[in-house]
Amino acid sequence: MRIILYLLQKEFTQIFRNKTMLPIIFVMPLVQLLVLSFAATFEMKNIKINITDNDHSSTSRALIGKFQGSAFYTIVNYSDAYKVAEKDLKTNKADMILQLPSGFERQLLKENKAKLQITINAINGSAAGLMNAYTFSIIKDFNRNLIIETYGTEMEMPIQSSTLYWFNPELNYKTYMVPGILVLLITIIAMFVSSMNIVREKEIGTIEQINVTPIHKYQFIAGKLFPFWIIAMFELAFGLLMAKIIFSLPILGNLGVIFSVASIYILAVLGIGLFVSTISNTQQQAMFIAWFFMLVFIMMSGLFTPVESMPQWAQQFNIINPVAYFIKVMRMVLLKGSGFADILIQIVSLFIYAILALSLAVGLYRKKN
Amino acid sequence: MSEIVIKVKDLVKKFGNFVANDHLCFEVYKGEIFGFLGANGAGKTTAIKILCGLSKPTSGEINVAGFDAYHETEKIKKSIGYMSQKFSLYEDLTITENIRFYGGIYGLSAKEIKLRTADLLEKLNLTEAKDKLIKDLPLGWRQKLAFSVAILHQPKIVFLDEPTGGVDPITRRQFWNMIYEAAHNGITVFVTTHYMDEAEYCNRVSIMVDGKIAALDTPENLMKTFQVENMEKVFLKLARG
Numbered sequence: 361m362r363i364i365l366y367l368l369q370k371e372f373t374q375i376f377r378n379k380t381m382l383p384i385i386f387v388m389p390l391v392q393l394l395v396l397s398f399a400a401t402f403e404m405k406n407i408k409i410n411i412t413d414n415d416h417s418s419t420s421r422a423l424i425g426k427f428q429g430s431a432f433y434t435i436v437n438y439s440d441a442y443k444v445a446e447k448d449l450k451t452n453k454a455d456m457i458l459q460l461p462s463g464f465e466r467q468l469l470k471e472n473k474a475k476l477q478i479t480i481n482a483i484n485g486s487a488a489g490l491m492n493a494y495t496f497s498i499i500k501d502f503n504r505n506l507i508i509e510t511y512g513t514e515m516e517m518p519i520q521s522s523t524l525y526w527f528n529p530e531l532n533y534k535t536y537m538v539p540g541i542l543v544l545l546i547t548i549i550a551m552f553v554s555s556m557n558i559v560r561e562k563e564i565g566t567i568e569q570i571n572v573t574p575i576h577k578y579q580f581i582a583g584k585l586f587p588f589w590i591i592a593m594f595e596l597a598f599g600l601l602m603a604k605i606i607f608s609l610p611i612l613g614n615l616g617v618i619f620s621v622a623s624i625y626i627l628a629v630l631g632i633g634l635f636v637s638t639i640s641n642t643q644q645q646a647m648f649i650a651w652f653f654m655l656v657f658i659m660m661s662g663l664f665t666p667v668e669s670m671p672q673w674a675q676q677f678n679i680i681n682p683v684a685y686f687i688k689v690m691r692m693v694l695l696k697g698s699g700f701a702d703i704l705i706q707i708v709s710l711f712i713y714a715i716l717a718l719s720l721a722v723g724l725y726r727k728k729n
Numbered sequence: 730m731s732e733i734v735i736k737v738k739d740l741v742k743k744f745g746n747f748v749a750n751d752h753l754c755f756e757v758y759k760g761e762i763f764g765f766l767g768a769n770g771a772g773k774t775t776a777i778k779i780l781c782g783l784s785k786p787t788s789g790e791i792n793v794a795g796f797d798a799y800h801e802t803e804k805i806k807k808s809i810g811y812m813s814q815k816f817s818l819y820e821d822l823t824i825t826e827n828i829r830f831y832g833g834i835y836g837l838s839a840k841e842i843k844l845r846t847a848d849l850l851e852k853l854n855l856t857e858a859k860d861k862l863i864k865d866l867p868l869g870w871r872q873k874l875a876f877s878v879a880i881l882h883q884p885k886i887v888f889l890d891e892p893t894g895g896v897d898p899i900t901r902r903q904f905w906n907m908i909y910e911a912a913h914n915g916i917t918v919f920v921t922t923h924y925m926d927e928a929e930y931c932n933r934v935s936i937m938v939d940g941k942i943a944a945l946d947t948p949e950n951l952m953k954t955f956q957v958e959n960m961e962k963v964f965l966k967l968a969r970g
Binding site (some may be wrong): 362365366367369370373374378379565566568569572573574576577632666686 | 773781782783803805806809812813815816817818819820821826829831833834835836880888
């Protein structure tokens with residue numbers, strides 16, 4: 361035990377003497393929270409739209425007025441010919457084209473129905489889906505007004521639906537993103553920074569000296585991992601505080617639940633970090649390998665895209681993705697107020713994960729050194 | 730020369746088909762300065778690693794400080810000190826912090842650490858520089874400090890792997906004075922070097938060629954046997970075969 365204390369003293373001295381470490385702990389989380397939370401939103405504003413009105417009627421102008429009045433659209437061009445509009449789409453000047461054919465109003469009055477065309481740049485499929493949905497809702501609105509104007513009363517639809525948005529009633533994307541981004545933050549500390557720290561001793565050659573001392577391997581590993589466990593826990597607390605202040609992040613659940621799950625989660629990630637450091641000889645290698653794990657885990661975790669919309673195999677993959685478990689826990693506890701009983705599966709999974717990852721990594725470390 | 734502190738009999742270490750150490754036999758006595766010479770690749774480092782408990786021998790009887798190199802490596806590690814040509818001190822820690830760390834992991838009490846730190850700093854004339862980072866010290870100082878730290882816990886044996894590489898002649902001389910002092914205090918010194926004048930400072934010298942010990946005697950006897958006037962010529966004669 362005394363040996364571990366001396367190791368910890370040395371590690372903490374080195375970590376805090378390192379000039380890049382303090383910014384990593386304090387500045388990086390702030391920047392990430394601010395930049396990612398504002399940037400990583402699913403909301404679309406300022407959709408660039410080109411309107412091709414071949415009808416020039418009062419109805420077409422009224423419909424265009426709806427688009428002008430919407431905060432979601434910026435009309436970049438009015439053109440008379442569809443060919444011109446297509447050019448805008450090809451050169452990325454516009455994201456979509458709304459084309460109202462000539463005779464639009466006449467048909468509407470005569471036959472009670474008319475057609476218009478929407479052309480959308482669908483390179484980004486989900487963005488295209490959103491644009492379509494927004495446009496559809498504007499047109500639906502316009503339709504309803506037309507019906508009221510024509511028949512004097514609103515036509516009753518046989519089935520009416522009303523939607524209540526639970527847990528995030530204002531559909532605030534930041535509320536949804538911030539818990540996930542906090543997970544990302546502590547994962548970086550526990551995986552990147554810890555693995556690079558261990559590899560550094562290999563690079564400089566001091567590990568050779570450590571190996572001839574009576575320090576046991578488990579003591580060395582504990583001395584290496586524990587400081588980063590503390591720092592990651594601190595980081596989470598710091599991040600939550602910042603999120604509360606900056607984004608007024610709702611904290612419905614018990615913070616005790618969050619921190620107890622975090623303590624297990626960080627152990628699991630430290631296990632991966634130790635594994636990375638065992639299989640690499642230079643800090644560069646460690647960085648690349650950690651980056652690889654990180655990228656896969658985050659992309660699959662449901663941070664940016666919902667896990668439910670992934671193919672079956674990808675959802676299965678998340679069984680071995682600790683990031684996915686913890687993001688789910690964070691969202692459930694913070695936004696929904698879930699308690700231990702609701703997240704039992706995640707806790708047990710992370711617990712097993714931590715034990716497996718750590719024991720495998722420690723075993724491999726002992727074998728290789 | 731009385732007590733035997735290192736006893737090696739028929740040490741063999743193989744890596745696949747390659748025989749790095751081929752039936753080495755030697756004994757080292759307490760308080761002796763034992764020179765372990767050989768060209769690069771002759772198998773010195775492999776042998777030292779086994780003696781330090783870092784690597785397991787393929788076969789042979791090896792006893793270091795009274796402990797068996799197969800099963801009692803942990804006990805061996807407690808009884809030896811080690812210093813390599815690579816930096817063994819942490820560059821981003823100060824002199825005092827390094828001493829405290831190594832003292833601590835060898836189980837010295839806080840009080841002992843304090844006492845020995847003060848002693849050591851005074852002896853090396855480093856009291857004023859005690860809060861300087863290692864990376865700000867000249868190479869020669871670092872090596873002297875590293876040696877002092879390696880014997881801080883008063884081990885039975887200290888292994889020095891090319892300790893004076895890249896160090897100026899004056900510092901090398903001072904370094905050897907420290908080695909003599911340690912040996913005088915009963916610490917056995919096991920040293921490898923490429924400087925043949927240093928080989929002459931040793932009590933006894935073994936010279937390894939291609940994984941075998943080609944010669945083992947006092948420097949005087951070796952020079953007599955090979956009828957040459959210095960150790961360099963002994964080495965060249967043996968190493969060239």
